Amino acid sequence: MNRPYTPWLILLLAAGLSAGGCTTDTGGDPADAGAEGEGEGEGEGEGEGEGEGEGEGEGEGEGEGEGEGEGEGEGEIDLDEGEPQPYETPMAVMMPPPTDVAPDPGCGAAYVGVLQGWVVDRIGRPVPGAKAQACIYRHPSNSLICLFPADTDEDGVFTIDVPEDSRCASEVALRTLLPGVPRASMYCDMEVRDRAGDGAGLSYVDPYVLYATLPPADLPPGDATTEEMRTVVFASGLELDLVPFDFYGDYARLRDRVVEPDERGLCFLEGEDRPDGLWAFYPEGTIDPRGAPAAVRIPNDRGLAPGAVVDLYVLGGLDCTVDGVHVPEAAWATFGTATVTGDGAMIASDPGVGVPCLTWLGYKAR
Numbered sequence: 001m002n003r004p005y006t007p008w009l010i011l012l013l014a015a016g017l018s019a020g021g022c023t024t025d026t027g028g029d030p031a032d033a034g035a036e037g038e039g040e041g042e043g044e045g046e047g048e049g050e051g052e053g054e055g056e057g058e059g060e061g062e063g064e065g066e067g068e069g070e071g072e073g074e075g076e077i078d079l080d081e082g083e084p085q086p087y088e089t090p091m092a093v094m095m096p097p098p099t100d101v102a103p104d105p106g107c108g109a110a111y112v113g114v115l116q117g118w119v120v121d122r123i124g125r126p127v128p129g130a131k132a133q134a135c136i137y138r139h140p141s142n143s144l145i146c147l148f149p150a151d152t153d154e155d156g157v158f159t160i161d162v163p164e165d166s167r168c169a170s171e172v173a174l175r176t177l178l179p180g181v182p183r184a185s186m187y188c189d190m191e192v193r194d195r196a197g198d199g200a201g202l203s204y205v206d207p208y209v210l211y212a213t214l215p216p217a218d219l220p221p222g223d224a225t226t227e228e229m230r231t232v233v234f235a236s237g238l239e240l241d242l243v244p245f246d247f248y249g250d251y252a253r254l255r256d257r258v259v260e261p262d263e264r265g266l267c268f269l270e271g272e273d274r275p276d277g278l279w280a281f282y283p284e285g286t287i288d289p290r291g292a293p294a295a296v297r298i299p300n301d302r303g304l305a306p307g308a309v310v311d312l313y314v315l316g317g318l319d320c321t322v323d324g325v326h327v328p329e330a331a332w333a334t335f336g337t338a339t340v341t342g343d344g345a346m347i348a349s350d351p352g353v354g355v356p357c358l359t360w361l362g363y364k365a366r
Contacts, residue, residue, distance in 0.1 A: 079183070079212035080122035080257075084264065087124050089205060090155040093117060097159055099201040107168040109139035110192035113200035115160040119152050119176050120207040121183070122263070126156030127210055130178045134160050134190070135318070135329045139170040146175070146318070156207070167200070173329035175318070176208045177284070182255050183210040184280035185359060187317055187330040188267035209265025213255035213282040222251050229292060237299040238279055239346075240355065243292055248319070249285020249358060256281050261362070268315050268332050268360070275313060275362030276302050286319045286357045293354025296361070298347040300340055304365055308340045310347055312355075313362040320357035327356070338363060 093116055101113025119130040131149035138145060145166050150158045162169075172190040177183070186208055195202055214235035222230050222244035230251075232240045236258040244251040259266070261274040269275075277298060287294045296312070304310070311334050314320065316327030322335045336353030340346070347363060355361060 076215060078214060079181075082123050084122060085124040087120065087207060089207075090118055090126075090157050092155065092157045093203050093205055096199060096203050097201040101167070101200040103200050104168065107139065109168055109170045110172075110196045111167050111200055112136075112162050112169050112172065112192055112202060113167055115162065115172070115174070115190065115202055115204075117158060117174070117204035118156040118207050119158065120156055120209055120265070122209060122211050122265070124207075126152070126154065127178060127183075128152055128154045128156060130156070130158070130176055130210065132158035132160060132208070133175040133177075134162065135173045135175060136162070136166050136169045137171040138166055139168045142170060149175075171328075174208060175329065176210060178210055182213045182253070182282045184213055184257065184282050185284040185317065186210055186265075186267070187315055187359070189270075189330040206267075207265065208267070211257055211259060211265075211280045213257045213280060215255055219252070219254060224251070226251075234279075236279060238361075239297040241292075241295040242287070243294075246288040246291035246294075247285050247358075248288065249283045253283055254281070254358075268330050272332050273364060275364045276310070278360065278362045280360050281358040284317060284357075284359055286317075286321075287355060289321060289324070289354075289356065293349075293352055295353070296338070296349045296355050297341075298338065298363060300344055300347050302365070304340045304344075304347065306340050306342050306344045308365060310338050310340075310363040310365045312336050312338055312349065312353065313364065314356055315360035317357055317359040320359065322356050332362075 097114045097116040099114040104111045115134055117132065119127045119132065121127055130152040132152065133146055133149035135144060135146040147160060147162065147166070150160045152158045169192055172192045174188045174190050175185060177185040188208055192202065216232055216234045218233040220230040220232070224244060226244040229241055229243055232242055232254055234240070234256040236256055238256060257280045259278045259280055261269070261278045313332055314327065314335050316329050316331035316333055318329065320327045322333060327333045335356055336349060338347045338349045338353065341348055
Protein backbone atom coordinates (compact mmCIF):
# COMPACT_ATOMS: atom_id res chain seq x y z
CA MET A 1 0.00 0.00 0.00
CA ASN A 2 1.48 3.34 -0.99
CA ARG A 3 -0.14 6.37 0.55
CA PRO A 4 1.30 9.81 -0.27
CA TYR A 5 3.26 11.47 2.51
CA THR A 6 1.93 14.71 3.97
CA PRO A 7 3.92 17.81 2.98
CA TRP A 8 5.75 18.12 6.27
CA LEU A 9 6.94 14.51 6.13
CA ILE A 10 8.32 14.99 2.63
CA LEU A 11 10.25 18.00 3.90
CA LEU A 12 11.43 16.09 6.93
CA LEU A 13 12.85 13.32 4.80
CA ALA A 14 14.41 15.77 2.37
CA ALA A 15 16.09 17.56 5.25
CA GLY A 16 17.58 14.37 6.63
CA LEU A 17 16.06 15.17 10.05
CA SER A 18 17.91 18.46 10.17
CA ALA A 19 16.77 21.55 12.03
CA GLY A 20 14.75 24.18 10.26
CA GLY A 21 11.88 26.55 10.85
CA CYS A 22 8.56 26.12 9.12
CA THR A 23 10.58 25.21 6.12
CA THR A 24 13.68 23.33 5.19
CA ASP A 25 16.82 25.26 4.30
CA THR A 26 19.04 23.95 1.53
CA GLY A 27 22.04 26.07 2.40
CA GLY A 28 23.23 28.82 4.66
CA ASP A 29 21.81 29.54 8.07
CA PRO A 30 18.61 27.53 8.72
CA ALA A 31 17.41 30.26 11.05
CA ASP A 32 17.36 32.65 8.13
CA ALA A 33 15.30 30.20 6.10
CA GLY A 34 12.88 29.65 8.96
CA ALA A 35 12.32 33.33 9.56
CA GLU A 36 12.66 35.04 6.21
CA GLY A 37 13.45 32.70 3.36
CA GLU A 38 11.78 29.84 1.63
CA GLY A 39 9.32 29.26 4.46
CA GLU A 40 7.51 32.50 3.92
CA GLY A 41 7.13 31.90 0.24
CA GLU A 42 5.61 28.51 0.95
CA GLY A 43 3.27 29.89 3.59
CA GLU A 44 2.00 32.68 1.36
CA GLY A 45 1.87 30.91 -1.97
CA GLU A 46 0.58 27.48 -1.02
CA GLY A 47 -1.51 28.30 1.99
CA GLU A 48 -1.97 26.93 5.43
CA GLY A 49 -1.13 23.28 4.81
CA GLU A 50 2.41 23.91 3.63
CA GLY A 51 3.19 26.22 6.49
CA GLU A 52 1.96 23.78 9.08
CA GLY A 53 3.67 20.80 7.54
CA GLU A 54 7.02 22.41 7.43
CA GLY A 55 6.81 23.49 11.02
CA GLU A 56 6.00 19.97 12.09
CA GLY A 57 8.89 18.61 10.09
CA GLU A 58 11.26 20.82 11.99
CA GLY A 59 9.91 19.85 15.37
CA GLU A 60 10.00 16.11 14.78
CA GLY A 61 13.38 16.24 13.10
CA GLU A 62 14.93 18.25 15.86
CA GLY A 63 13.53 16.02 18.54
CA GLU A 64 14.76 12.87 16.87
CA GLY A 65 18.15 14.12 15.88
CA GLU A 66 19.30 15.89 19.00
CA GLY A 67 18.40 13.79 21.98
CA GLU A 68 16.98 10.37 21.32
CA GLY A 69 19.23 8.62 23.80
CA GLU A 70 18.56 11.13 26.55
CA GLY A 71 14.82 11.03 26.03
CA GLU A 72 14.55 7.25 26.01
CA GLY A 73 16.70 6.83 29.08
CA GLU A 74 14.98 9.45 31.19
CA GLY A 75 11.53 8.40 30.07
CA GLU A 76 11.58 5.25 32.25
CA ILE A 77 11.00 7.40 35.34
CA ASP A 78 8.51 10.17 36.01
CA LEU A 79 10.44 13.36 35.35
CA ASP A 80 7.62 15.32 37.00
CA GLU A 81 7.26 13.25 40.16
CA GLY A 82 6.58 15.45 43.17
CA GLU A 83 4.39 18.33 44.22
CA PRO A 84 4.31 21.55 42.16
CA GLN A 85 6.28 24.38 43.74
CA PRO A 86 5.70 28.15 43.55
CA TYR A 87 7.10 29.73 40.42
CA GLU A 88 10.30 31.74 40.74
CA THR A 89 9.70 34.17 37.91
CA PRO A 90 12.89 35.35 36.18
CA MET A 91 13.46 39.09 36.20
CA ALA A 92 13.88 39.02 32.41
CA VAL A 93 10.18 38.34 31.79
CA MET A 94 8.90 40.86 34.34
CA MET A 95 9.48 43.77 31.97
CA PRO A 96 9.03 44.29 28.21
CA PRO A 97 11.94 43.00 26.12
CA PRO A 98 14.20 45.70 24.70
CA THR A 99 13.47 46.45 21.05
CA ASP A 100 13.94 49.20 18.51
CA VAL A 101 10.75 48.15 16.72
CA ALA A 102 7.99 50.74 16.89
CA PRO A 103 4.31 49.84 16.50
CA ASP A 104 2.86 50.37 13.04
CA PRO A 105 -0.47 52.24 13.30
CA GLY A 106 -1.37 51.10 9.80
CA CYS A 107 -1.18 47.39 10.66
CA GLY A 108 -4.86 46.92 11.44
CA ALA A 109 -4.07 44.09 13.86
CA ALA A 110 -1.33 43.47 16.45
CA TYR A 111 2.16 44.64 15.52
CA VAL A 112 4.72 42.36 17.17
CA GLY A 113 8.50 42.80 17.05
CA VAL A 114 9.75 40.66 19.95
CA LEU A 115 8.13 37.89 22.02
CA GLN A 116 9.60 36.84 25.34
CA GLY A 117 8.54 34.23 27.89
CA TRP A 118 9.75 31.26 29.86
CA VAL A 119 9.28 27.48 30.02
CA VAL A 120 8.97 25.26 33.10
CA ASP A 121 8.07 21.67 33.95
CA ARG A 122 5.07 20.53 35.97
CA ILE A 123 6.95 21.05 39.23
CA GLY A 124 7.80 24.64 38.28
CA ARG A 125 11.49 24.18 37.47
CA PRO A 126 12.93 26.10 34.50
CA VAL A 127 13.50 24.01 31.37
CA PRO A 128 16.74 25.03 29.60
CA GLY A 129 17.28 23.90 26.02
CA ALA A 130 13.58 23.89 25.14
CA LYS A 131 12.37 25.20 21.78
CA ALA A 132 9.85 28.03 21.54
CA GLN A 133 8.30 28.41 18.08
CA ALA A 134 5.90 31.19 17.14
CA CYS A 135 3.29 30.32 14.51
CA ILE A 136 1.95 33.57 13.10
CA TYR A 137 -1.15 34.24 11.03
CA ARG A 138 -0.13 37.35 9.15
CA HIS A 139 -2.57 40.19 8.61
CA PRO A 140 -4.34 40.77 6.30
CA SER A 141 -3.44 37.71 4.16
CA ASN A 142 -4.07 35.21 7.01
CA SER A 143 -1.13 33.18 5.68
CA LEU A 144 0.65 31.03 8.24
CA ILE A 145 4.37 31.19 9.02
CA CYS A 146 6.02 29.24 11.83
CA LEU A 147 9.31 30.90 12.71
CA PHE A 148 12.55 29.11 13.40
CA PRO A 149 12.40 28.14 17.11
CA ALA A 150 14.28 30.00 19.79
CA ASP A 151 16.18 28.19 22.57
CA THR A 152 15.52 28.72 26.26
CA ASP A 153 18.44 29.68 28.51
CA GLU A 154 19.29 28.24 31.95
CA ASP A 155 16.36 30.18 33.46
CA GLY A 156 13.99 28.77 30.85
CA VAL A 157 13.70 32.17 29.15
CA PHE A 158 13.32 32.55 25.39
CA THR A 159 13.31 35.56 23.10
CA ILE A 160 11.82 35.48 19.60
CA ASP A 161 12.65 38.23 17.13
CA VAL A 162 9.86 38.49 14.59
CA PRO A 163 10.95 39.32 11.01
CA GLU A 164 9.55 42.52 9.59
CA ASP A 165 7.16 40.99 7.07
CA SER A 166 5.52 38.86 9.80
CA ARG A 167 5.06 41.53 12.46
CA CYS A 168 1.51 42.49 11.55
CA ALA A 169 -0.31 39.51 13.06
CA SER A 170 -3.93 38.57 13.51
CA GLU A 171 -3.01 35.63 15.75
CA VAL A 172 0.13 34.10 17.23
CA ALA A 173 0.31 30.61 18.75
CA LEU A 174 3.38 29.48 20.66
CA ARG A 175 4.56 25.90 20.33
CA THR A 176 7.02 24.69 22.99
CA LEU A 177 8.83 21.36 23.15
CA LEU A 178 12.03 19.82 24.51
CA PRO A 179 13.87 17.89 21.76
CA GLY A 180 14.59 14.26 22.53
CA VAL A 181 13.00 14.32 25.99
CA PRO A 182 9.54 12.74 26.46
CA ARG A 183 7.60 15.87 27.35
CA ALA A 184 4.36 16.66 25.54
CA SER A 185 4.43 19.63 23.18
CA MET A 186 2.40 22.61 24.37
CA TYR A 187 0.48 25.09 22.23
CA CYS A 188 -0.72 28.41 23.65
CA ASP A 189 -2.54 31.37 22.15
CA MET A 190 -0.34 34.41 22.82
CA GLU A 191 -3.41 36.69 22.61
CA VAL A 192 -1.48 39.39 20.79
CA ARG A 193 -4.62 41.31 19.77
CA ASP A 194 -5.54 41.76 23.44
CA ARG A 195 -2.09 43.27 23.99
CA ALA A 196 -1.97 45.48 20.93
CA GLY A 197 -1.58 48.53 23.13
CA ASP A 198 1.47 47.18 24.96
CA GLY A 199 3.94 48.04 22.21
CA ALA A 200 5.90 45.85 19.81
CA GLY A 201 7.84 44.04 22.54
CA LEU A 202 5.69 41.60 24.52
CA SER A 203 6.76 39.68 27.62
CA TYR A 204 4.75 36.88 29.22
CA VAL A 205 5.00 36.35 32.97
CA ASP A 206 2.92 33.16 33.11
CA PRO A 207 5.20 30.28 32.11
CA TYR A 208 4.62 27.72 29.39
CA VAL A 209 4.53 24.25 30.96
CA LEU A 210 5.94 21.05 29.44
CA TYR A 211 4.46 17.92 31.03
CA ALA A 212 6.50 14.71 31.21
CA THR A 213 4.98 11.53 29.81
CA LEU A 214 5.32 7.89 30.87
CA PRO A 215 6.11 4.67 28.94
CA PRO A 216 3.11 2.67 27.71
CA ALA A 217 1.91 -0.45 29.47
CA ASP A 218 1.82 -2.33 26.16
CA LEU A 219 3.26 -1.16 22.84
CA PRO A 220 2.94 -3.89 20.19
CA PRO A 221 5.87 -4.07 17.75
CA GLY A 222 5.59 -1.80 14.71
CA ASP A 223 7.24 0.92 12.69
CA ALA A 224 6.52 3.30 9.82
CA THR A 225 6.11 0.35 7.43
CA THR A 226 3.56 -1.54 9.56
CA GLU A 227 0.12 -1.42 7.91
CA GLU A 228 -1.72 -3.61 10.43
CA MET A 229 -3.72 -2.20 13.31
CA ARG A 230 -2.03 -2.14 16.72
CA THR A 231 -3.71 -1.53 20.05
CA VAL A 232 -1.51 0.62 22.26
CA VAL A 233 -2.25 0.48 25.98
CA PHE A 234 -0.85 3.60 27.58
CA ALA A 235 0.37 4.02 31.16
CA SER A 236 -2.88 5.79 32.05
CA GLY A 237 -4.97 2.82 30.88
CA LEU A 238 -6.13 4.66 27.75
CA GLU A 239 -6.22 2.39 24.68
CA LEU A 240 -5.65 3.54 21.11
CA ASP A 241 -6.13 1.52 17.92
CA LEU A 242 -3.43 2.79 15.60
CA VAL A 243 -1.87 1.76 12.30
CA PRO A 244 1.82 2.75 12.66
CA PHE A 245 2.00 3.45 8.90
CA ASP A 246 -0.67 6.12 9.34
CA PHE A 247 1.06 7.89 12.24
CA TYR A 248 3.34 10.74 11.23
CA GLY A 249 5.46 10.50 14.35
CA ASP A 250 7.71 7.94 16.03
CA TYR A 251 5.42 5.03 16.92
CA ALA A 252 8.15 3.27 18.91
CA ARG A 253 8.39 6.15 21.39
CA LEU A 254 4.69 6.66 22.15
CA ARG A 255 3.87 7.73 25.71
CA ASP A 256 1.16 9.56 27.57
CA ARG A 257 0.27 11.20 30.86
CA VAL A 258 -3.07 11.69 32.51
CA VAL A 259 -3.28 15.31 33.67
CA GLU A 260 -5.81 16.68 36.11
CA PRO A 261 -7.84 19.36 34.29
CA ASP A 262 -7.29 21.86 37.12
CA GLU A 263 -3.48 21.65 37.03
CA ARG A 264 -1.67 24.86 36.21
CA GLY A 265 -0.14 25.76 32.87
CA LEU A 266 -3.00 24.44 30.73
CA CYS A 267 -3.15 27.61 28.67
CA PHE A 268 -5.29 26.11 25.91
CA LEU A 269 -8.15 25.60 28.37
CA GLU A 270 -8.41 29.27 29.33
CA GLY A 271 -11.93 30.43 28.58
CA GLU A 272 -13.07 26.85 27.93
CA ASP A 273 -15.20 24.48 30.00
CA ARG A 274 -12.74 22.26 31.81
CA PRO A 275 -12.83 18.69 30.50
CA ASP A 276 -13.69 15.75 32.73
CA GLY A 277 -10.54 13.93 31.62
CA LEU A 278 -7.29 15.07 30.00
CA TRP A 279 -4.27 13.30 28.47
CA ALA A 280 -0.95 14.53 27.08
CA PHE A 281 0.93 12.56 24.42
CA TYR A 282 4.51 12.25 23.23
CA PRO A 283 5.74 12.42 20.54
CA GLU A 284 3.42 14.83 18.80
CA GLY A 285 2.13 13.55 15.46
CA THR A 286 -0.72 13.56 12.98
CA ILE A 287 -2.78 10.46 12.15
CA ASP A 288 -3.54 10.14 8.44
CA PRO A 289 -7.30 10.68 8.00
CA ARG A 290 -7.27 8.49 4.89
CA GLY A 291 -6.50 5.42 6.97
CA ALA A 292 -8.59 3.51 9.48
CA PRO A 293 -9.95 5.72 12.29
CA ALA A 294 -7.77 5.64 15.39
CA ALA A 295 -10.43 4.50 17.85
CA VAL A 296 -9.84 5.35 21.49
CA ARG A 297 -11.06 3.79 24.73
CA ILE A 298 -10.74 5.84 27.90
CA PRO A 299 -10.97 4.47 31.46
CA ASN A 300 -14.27 5.55 32.99
CA ASP A 301 -12.67 6.87 36.16
CA ARG A 302 -15.46 9.41 36.68
CA GLY A 303 -18.05 6.65 37.01
CA LEU A 304 -20.33 7.77 34.20
CA ALA A 305 -23.38 5.58 33.64
CA PRO A 306 -23.33 2.93 30.87
CA GLY A 307 -24.60 4.50 27.65
CA ALA A 308 -23.65 8.03 28.67
CA VAL A 309 -22.30 10.11 25.77
CA VAL A 310 -19.29 12.41 25.95
CA ASP A 311 -17.72 14.87 23.52
CA LEU A 312 -14.09 14.27 22.55
CA TYR A 313 -11.61 17.14 22.21
CA VAL A 314 -8.14 17.58 20.75
CA LEU A 315 -5.56 20.35 20.97
CA GLY A 316 -4.85 21.82 17.54
CA GLY A 317 -1.28 21.51 16.32
CA LEU A 318 0.76 21.57 13.16
CA ASP A 319 -0.97 19.64 10.38
CA CYS A 320 -3.86 18.47 12.61
CA THR A 321 -7.18 18.28 10.76
CA VAL A 322 -10.74 17.23 11.57
CA ASP A 323 -13.01 16.37 8.64
CA GLY A 324 -10.50 17.96 6.28
CA VAL A 325 -10.42 21.26 8.18
CA HIS A 326 -7.26 22.41 9.92
CA VAL A 327 -7.56 22.73 13.70
CA PRO A 328 -5.76 26.00 14.48
CA GLU A 329 -2.69 25.80 16.66
CA ALA A 330 -3.64 26.14 20.36
CA ALA A 331 -7.38 25.65 19.64
CA TRP A 332 -9.29 23.21 21.86
CA ALA A 333 -11.69 21.58 19.39
CA THR A 334 -14.25 18.79 19.45
CA PHE A 335 -13.81 16.00 16.92
CA GLY A 336 -16.49 13.43 17.77
CA THR A 337 -18.32 11.54 20.47
CA ALA A 338 -17.77 8.49 22.65
CA THR A 339 -20.09 6.31 24.70
CA VAL A 340 -19.64 4.52 28.02
CA THR A 341 -19.53 0.76 27.45
CA GLY A 342 -22.22 -1.55 28.78
CA ASP A 343 -20.07 -2.73 31.67
CA GLY A 344 -19.23 0.87 32.57
CA ALA A 345 -15.49 0.25 32.45
CA MET A 346 -14.49 2.32 29.42
CA ILE A 347 -15.58 5.28 27.30
CA ALA A 348 -15.27 4.10 23.69
CA SER A 349 -15.20 6.39 20.67
CA ASP A 350 -18.27 5.92 18.52
CA PRO A 351 -18.05 4.09 15.15
CA GLY A 352 -16.15 6.10 12.55
CA VAL A 353 -14.66 8.48 15.14
CA GLY A 354 -10.87 8.52 15.31
CA VAL A 355 -8.30 10.62 17.12
CA PRO A 356 -6.96 13.07 14.47
CA CYS A 357 -3.57 13.80 16.05
CA LEU A 358 -1.61 13.05 19.18
CA THR A 359 -1.15 16.30 21.06
CA TRP A 360 -3.59 16.59 23.98
CA LEU A 361 -6.88 14.70 24.27
CA GLY A 362 -9.87 15.31 26.50
CA TYR A 363 -13.52 14.49 27.01
CA LYS A 364 -16.52 16.25 28.49
CA ALA A 365 -19.73 14.52 29.56
CA ARG A 366 -22.92 15.87 28.06
